[in-house]
Amino acid sequence: MAVSCSKKYDDSALWGEVGSHADRLAALETWQAQVNSNISALQSLVNARQQGDAITGVTQFSTPTPGGYTITFSSSSPITIYNGDKGDTGATGAAGATGAKGDKGDTGATGAAGSTPQIGVAQYPTNSDVYYWTLNGSFILDASNNRIPVTGSKGDKGDTGNTGATGSTGATGPQGPAGQNGQTGASGADGADGAVGSVKANNAPKTGMDVHCKRDGDGRAQSHGRLAHKQPLPLRRRS
Numbered sequence: 001m002a003v004s005c006s007k008k009y010d011d012s013a014l015w016g017e018v019g020s021h022a023d024r025l026a027a028l029e030t031w032q033a034q035v036n037s038n039i040s041a042l043q044s045l046v047n048a049r050q051q052g053d054a055i056t057g058v059t060q061f062s063t064p065t066p067g068g069y070t071i072t073f074s075s076s077s078p079i080t081i082y083n084g085d086k087g088d089t090g091a092t093g094a095a096g097a098t099g100a101k102g103d104k105g106d107t108g109a110t111g112a113a114g115s116t117p118q119i120g121v122a123q124y125p126t127n128s129d130v131y132y133w134t135l136n137g138s139f140i141l142d143a144s145n146n147r148i149p150v151t152g153s154k155g156d157k158g159d160t161g162n163t164g165a166t167g168s169t170g171a172t173g174p175q176g177p178a179g180q181n182g183q184t185g186a187s188g189a190d191g192a193d194g195a196v197g198s199v200k201a202n203n204a205p206k207t208g209m210d211v212h213c214k215r216d217g218d219g220r221a222q223s224h225g226r227l228a229h230k231q232p233l234p235l236r237r238r239s
Contacts, residue, residue, distance in 0.1 A: 013094035020091050034066075034082045039119060041071075041079035046121050046131050046150045048076045084116045121150050 048055075057072045068082035121131045122139070124147060132147040133140040139147045 013096060016091070016094040020093055024090055034084075035119070038081050041081045042119065042121060043150060044076060044079045045071070048073050050129060050131075050151070051076075 053076050054074045056074050059070045066083045070078055070080050072078040118136050120134045122134050124132050131150040142148055
């Protein structure tokens with residue numbers, strides 16, 4: 001048995017709802033990015049304050065929307081804080097099928113007025129340099145009801161690094177200049193007198209010369225004697 005349907009199913013209403021949700025999701029992501037940027041800017045502002053960095057200028061801008069302010073410092077990088085903006089009206093969804101008429105409901109209670117959350121920082125105690133996050137003027141607490149500091153506590157001291165490897169022996173340096181001459185030493189003591197020597201020269205039975213030698217205090221030889229012949233005489237050493 002063959003079954004056919006001549007009427008095409010109309011799913012435009014379904015796709016309209018999908019598109020509406022996508023638009024709202026995109027708007028929520030944009031808002032989240034701006035809030036995160038503002039939180040980061042506040043963190044930088046607190047750090048600059050604690051480091052004694054001075055604000056050098058505040059510039060307002062309108063583009064890109066929703067606008068905001070750019071704050072510049074003397075040393076730190078500039079920060080940007082965005083304004084909150086009104087959300088865009090969502091796309092109109094496709095009309096749904098008419099449902100059965102229901103009973104008249106009770107009038108609902110008036111809802112509380114909406115507000116944009118105000119995120120900031122505050123000192124605690126007021127005379128300290130420690131800042132904590134606040135929401136709408138009240139401190140933000142963690143799961144243990146403790147205030148959340150803007151900056152973390154100081155970390156522990158790191159471990160001592162390993163000893164470096166011994167360096168290689170350096171190259172031999174050039175020859176140094178010659179040193180100055182030393183001072184002249186003191187004179188040595190005089191040597192002892194040597195023994196007296198004698199020399200006898202004979203040329204003839206009746207002629208001759210006796211010579212006696214000795215050393216003076218400087219070690220030089222001195223001689224004395226008598227000469228009985230005027231001619232050169234051969235010398236003979238006395239044994």
